[in-house]
Amino acid sequence: MPRRLELDPVTVRRARTLARRAGKPVVDLARAHTTVSVERATLRMAGLTGADHENVPWVNHLVDAVREQVGLEHGVTTPIWDALISGAAPDLLTLAQKASSGGVTFRLPEKAHRTRARRAARTAVGRGIRTIDKQRATRERLITRHGDPKQKPWIYLIVATGDIREDIPQAQEAAREGADIIAVIRSTGQSLLDFVPEGETHEGYAGTYATQENFRLMRAALDESSKELGRYIRLTNYASGLCMPEIATLAGLERLDMMLNDSMYGILFRDINPIRTFVDQRFSRQVHARAGIIINTGEDNYLTTADAVEAAHTVTVSQLLNEYFAKEAGLQDWQLGLGHAFEIDPSIPDSFRLELAHALLARQLFPEAPLKWMPPTKHMTGDVFRGHLLDGFFNLAGAMTGQGILLVGMMTEAVVTPWLSDRDLALQNVRYVLNAAGGLTEDFHPPRDGFIQTRARQVLDEAVALLDEIATGSGGADTAYPQPLLAAIADGTFGAMKRPPTKGKGLDGVARKADDYDNPAIDLLETVDPPRSAAGRRREEGATR
Amino acid sequence: MTPRTEAQEARNTTRHHIGERRIEDALPGEASLQEPSPLVRPYGDTTGDGMVQLSFTLPLPHDKRAEGAALQLASKMGMSAPLLVHAKAIGPKFTFFVVYGPVTHLVDVRAVEVAEREFDLLSSKEVNTAVKKHLRRKLVVVGACIGTDAHTVGIDAILNIKGFAGEKGLEYYRELDVHNLGAQVLVPELVNTARELKADAVLVSQVVTQRDAHIHNTTAMSAAFREAFPAGKVPLLVVGGPRFEEGSAGALGVDRIFGRGTTPGEVASYLVHALVTPPTTQRKGA
Numbered sequence: 098m099p100r101r102l103e104l105d106p107v108t109v110r111r112a113r114t115l116a117r118r119a120g121k122p123v124v125d126l127a128r129a130h131t132t133v134s135v136e137r138a139t140l141r142m143a144g145l146t147g148a149d150h151e152n153v154p155w156v157n158h159l160v161d162a163v164r165e166q167v168g169l170e171h172g173v174t175t176p177i178w179d180a181l182i183s184g185a186a187p188d189l190l191t192l193a194q195k196a197s198s199g200g201v202t203f204r205l206p207e208k209a210h211r212t213r214a215r216r217a218a219r220t221a222v223g224r225g226i227r228t229i230d231k232q233r234a235t236r237e238r239l240i241t242r243h244g245d246p247k248q249k250p251w252i253y254l255i256v257a258t259g260d261i262r263e264d265i266p267q268a269q270e271a272a273r274e275g276a277d278i279i280a281v282i283r284s285t286g287q288s289l290l291d292f293v294p295e296g297e298t299h300e301g302y303a304g305t306y307a308t309q310e311n312f313r314l315m316r317a318a319l320d321e322s323s324k325e326l327g328r329y330i331r332l333t334n335y336a337s338g339l340c341m342p343e344i345a346t347l348a349g350l351e352r353l354d355m356m357l358n359d360s361m362y363g364i365l366f367r368d369i370n371p372i373r374t375f376v377d378q379r380f381s382r383q384v385h386a387r388a389g390i391i392i393n394t395g396e397d398n399y400l401t402t403a404d405a406v407e408a409a410h411t412v413t414v415s416q417l418l419n420e421y422f423a424k425e426a427g428l429q430d431w432q433l434g435l436g437h438a439f440e441i442d443p444s445i446p447d448s449f450r451l452e453l454a455h456a457l458l459a460r461q462l463f464p465e466a467p468l469k470w471m472p473p474t475k476h477m478t479g480d481v482f483r484g485h486l487l488d489g490f491f492n493l494a495g496a497m498t499g500q501g502i503l504l505v506g507m508m509t510e511a512v513v514t515p516w517l518s519d520r521d522l523a524l525q526n527v528r529y530v531l532n533a534a535g536g537l538t539e540d541f542h543p544p545r546d547g548f549i550q551t552r553a554r555q556v557l558d559e560a561v562a563l564l565d566e567i568a569t570g571s572g573g574a575d576t577a578y579p580q581p582l583l584a585a586i587a588d589g590t591f592g593a594m595k596r597p598p599t600k601g602k603g604l605d606g607v608a609r610k611a612d613d614y615d616n617p618a619i620d621l622l623e624t625v626d627p628p629r630s631a632a633g634r635r636r637e638e639g640a641t642r
Numbered sequence: 643m644t645p646r647t648e649a650q651e652a653r654n655t656t657r658h659h660i661g662e663r664r665i666e667d668a669l670p671g672e673a674s675l676q677e678p679s680p681l682v683r684p685y686g687d688t689t690g691d692g693m694v695q696l697s698f699t700l701p702l703p704h705d706k707r708a709e710g711a712a713l714q715l716a717s718k719m720g721m722s723a724p725l726l727v728h729a730k731a732i733g734p735k736f737t738f739f740v741v742y743g744p745v746t747h748l749v750d751v752r753a754v755e756v757a758e759r760e761f762d763l764l765s766s767k768e769v770n771t772a773v774k775k776h777l778r779r780k781l782v783v784v785g786a787c788i789g790t791d792a793h794t795v796g797i798d799a800i801l802n803i804k805g806f807a808g809e810k811g812l813e814y815y816r817e818l819d820v821h822n823l824g825a826q827v828l829v830p831e832l833v834n835t836a837r838e839l840k841a842d843a844v845l846v847s848q849v850v851t852q853r854d855a856h857i858h859n860t861t862a863m864s865a866a867f868r869e870a871f872p873a874g875k876v877p878l879l880v881v882g883g884p885r886f887e888e889g890s891a892g893a894l895g896v897d898r899i900f901g902r903g904t905t906p907g908e909v910a911s912y913l914v915h916a917l918v919t920p921p922t923t924q925r926k927g928a
Contacts, residue, residue: 270732274733286789286826302853366824366825367826368825517699517732517736518697518698594824
């Protein structure tokens with residue numbers, strides 16, 4: 098898309114420099130720590146699955162047992178494969194079972210024992226990474242066979258029944274009606290569970306549990322739909338909450354295509370400890386990078402708690418930070434579904450022009466990223482007729498500004514979980530607008546220094562000012578966490594929520610790495626490039642732009 | 643007095659009920675539109691026409707039979723001679739319908755029960771004055787979304803300075819000490835925080851709910867408070883959300899329920915009503 102806003106390239110460069118300056122100390126902090134979930138994800142890559150009769154996963158049992166005996170700070174794989182080599186159990190599952198009843202003694206092996214244990218761990222974890230690589234290759238093959246959606250933006254639709262067996266026909270029906278991406282919303286309680294539930298599930302609150310088996314079932318169903326419809330239907334789930342690394346791993350193993358993955362969402366909106374979140378986030382993004390998964394970030398959430406005009410620049414700041422953290426973890430531009438939303442109060446004058454300015458700003462700041470455009474929720478009042486019109490304007494803004502992924506708005510937002518007919522009407526709305534006005538990107542040139550250009554520049558300037566304040570802040574200088582970004586989060590800079598680094602859920606699952614920390618997953622993800630087909634690379638690079 | 647047309651006369655004599663016979667240009671002694679009747683019908687474009695619109699989906703493929711079924715449903719719902727204005731297949735197994743038509747039902751507004759507000763609406767200044775004068779310390783409010791609900795819109799609308807419907811939230815009130823714990827707060831955590839902060843009132847929001855989660859969460863919450871605090875020392879428990887039934891406060895073990903559209907001013911006024919005045923019925927020793 099050509100440049101429509103005439104943003105000052107010096108300001109844009111400065112915004113990215115400041116984002117890097119604010120983010121870098123947090124990345125260093127993340128690299129210096131591990132979490133129970135990172136360690137469990139590593140064991141999942143090595144193939145450990147299943148749970149005991151009380152549904153406590155074996156990965157939790159095994160990590161807890163190792164942690165109790167030798168601590169988390171060395172990484173769990175070395176003591177675990179040392180135990181396997183010394184004959185404590187014939188395989189990982191049996192070892193976990195024995196360890197759960199206290200039947201295994203773990204130690205930190207030295208010299209040759211250590212080398213041997215590490216080599217064995219690397220081999221086992223490497224097998225999981227190879228599975229992730231194979232799934233990525235399968236995705237590429239299926240996209241070549243079935244094709245990508247014919248239109249932009251791609252149409253993203255949510256199903257959320259709580260029962261995977263109900264979700265499947267609904268998702269297939271939604272795909273038939275035009276959805277390109279199916280997101281299975283998780284049960285809202287899941288983000289605070291410090292374990293990943295097991296197996297096929299039929300009960301959830303306002304959503305369906307993310308489990309490996311549910312992932313597999315839905316992906317298989319959508320593979321059928323892709324074949325039936327002649328376009329590859331993508332599947333989305335959520336890697337937020339306390340188990341980001343594990344869910345990211347399961348997504349890679351089961352060929353999910355997109356994952357919600359925000360750098361700060363868990364901190365701000367779930368009150369998860371900031372350190373835990375940044376450590377988990379980095380690992381999960383490394384896995385997403387490897388798996389060829391497109392991440393979706395959660396900037397829309399800021400606008401549901403703060404005013405969408407006053408807080409417009411916090412969205413830009415968060416997008417820039419998300420971009421920095423994502424690229425640092427190895428994700429590429431085509432994988433950055435940076436979020437933003439249509440949440441301006443429709444009763445204020447020029448609300449649609451302001452929406453266009455904000456949407457275009459995101460589009461121009463991140464020209465290579467797919468961008469995820471989120472529908473109105475805050476100003477959906479229960480008047481479904483007005484809501485349907487508002488969704489139409491949302492669709493129009495998405496079409497005019499060339500967004501990559503359009504989350505379909507429902508007129509019954511804030512009333513009920515979408516009915517079959519709500520979804521059908523919503524998709525008709527999207528189709529009408531894209532069909533009638535999809536080409537408007539070509540005609541839409543906001544006049545130089547007009548309302549839209551001026552507003553976009555103002556938001557960018559405010560974003561730069563806030564980033565400057567964050568990056569040069571000294572709020573936490575005299576504490577154990579001198580990172581300015583952490584101080585800003587503690588001060589309530591984002592979403593008006595104060596989250597100090599010493600509080601929040603999941604802090605007890607964080608450990609500072611010892612000098613001899615070893616994690617073969619991180620080593621492999623950071624040092625070994627995945628095998629890539631040239632065709633896949635070409636397509637991805639041009640895919641969602 | 644303008645004489646009426648034949649059509650007007652005919653209309654007035656063919657209808658059977660007082661709810662329909664009320665007319666714009668009533669002669670003395672006739673039922674007039676100016677004095678609202680206690681008996682009403684829906685209004686399309688003519689008094690007493692009873693017109694409603696209805697949309698629904700039937701699990702049937704779209705054909706003549708499905709359309710007949712839709713009309714049958716409309717009749718059973720009380721529409722006489724319903725008009726099927728739109729029918730569209732949603733996939734091979736479902737059909738969506740829009741039906742217009744007159745309902746035969748009358749509603750008697752005298753039989754409608756409304757929970758009247760039991761307290762006076764106060765301005766933020768009056769709230770502050772009342773707290774300062776009678777409580778002589780800040781009134782402590784703890785708010786949270788509990789259980790699986792991650793939607794803080796409700797509690798934020800009431801508590802955040804930003805507020806709702808043009809009214810500033812409780813954080814804006816000088817004499818209220820507000821602690822918003824945010825989303826997915828565990829009940830024990832809420833109880834502990836309420837105790838630590840010596841909360842006068844606990845506000846809990848439940849927006850998104852499925853399978854009556856809002857009811858289970860609320861009863862679990864009120865039970866936990868009753869268990870953790872000696873009788874008479876339990877903070878004032880207030881829940882809010884669009885799905886609560888008015889009048890079910892007792893059954894849920896809470897002091898007050900607020901529904902959709904509640905503004906911060908109403909909540910603040912209620913807190914003053916329940917906790918500050920009159921001093922003799924104060925719930926806490928203060």
